[in-house]
Amino acid sequence: MTSRAGLTIEQIIGAVRELDGALVVAPAVGDASVPELAWGDAFFYYAPDGEMPRNVQPYGTIVTKNYPDDTTSDLDPAGRWRVNVHVGRTRLAELIGTVEPGQGGPAPSPDTADVVQPHPVYGTVGWVSVVNPGPATADTVRQLLRDAHDAARARFERRH
Numbered sequence: 001m002t003s004r005a006g007l008t009i010e011q012i013i014g015a016v017r018e019l020d021g022a023l024v025v026a027p028a029v030g031d032a033s034v035p036e037l038a039w040g041d042a043f044f045y046y047a048p049d050g051e052m053p054r055n056v057q058p059y060g061t062i063v064t065k066n067y068p069d070d071t072t073s074d075l076d077p078a079g080r081w082r083v084n085v086h087v088g089r090t091r092l093a094e095l096i097g098t099v100e101p102g103q104g105g106p107a108p109s110p111d112t113a114d115v116v117q118p119h120p121v122y123g124t125v126g127w128v129s130v131v132n133p134g135p136a137t138a139d140t141v142r143q144l145l146r147d148a149h150d151a152a153r154a155r156f157e158r159r160h
Contacts, residue, residue: 006114006134007141009042009062012083015142016044016060019149021156023047025058040064044145046152056155059148060085072110072120073131083133084119085144088126088151092118095128116140 016022026042027034044060045053064081066074073082087095095116110120114134119127133141 004135005138006132007083007138009064009081012062012133012141012145013042016145016149019146021046021048021153022149023050023052025052037065037067044149046149046156048156056152057086059152060145070121073129074111075131080113080132082129082131083141083145084122084127084129085141085148086127086151087144087148090126091147092123092126092128116144 013024013026017024023045024042025034025045027038027040029039031039041064042062043058045056045058047053061084062081063070063075063084066076074080075082096118108115108117110117110129111131113132114130114136116128116130116137118124119129123129128144130137130141
């Protein structure tokens with residue numbers, strides 16, 4: 001089933017918060033616990049104790065601006081943002097095909113909205129991204145976040 005509308009940042013954060021054991025870290029302006037660059041962004045973890053994991057990367061993020069090493073999605077204009085999800089290399093290949101330079105057919109520009117594509121920086125390690133998820137990607141983004149959460153939970157359970 002395809003969604004008729006896109007997703008907002010708030011809808012994604014709300015959906016992740018509903019997942020058992022999810023922790024959403026969404027630093028607001030002025031939050032001294034994170035670098036200023038992270039203000040306004042969101043980071044998704046599996047943390048059943050509600051504590052920020054110390055040695056674990058998030059399984060998903062929302063970024064609301066360009067980062068110094070990540071500008072190709074053109075996120076600085078108002079209203080542009082990107083959801084990023086760790087799906088693993090196998091699932092990424094199923095979704096997109098190859099992410100190796102010079103391989104495969106023409107790919108959409110990294111700033112294209114409502115398209116699942118390799119993360120512009122971390123695609124080769126199994127991350128996908130969607131700029132401004134719309135009707136074409138809303139359901140996929142929701143499912144990818146649920147799957148990434150389940151995978152993070154499985155990794156947590158193996159470690160504990």
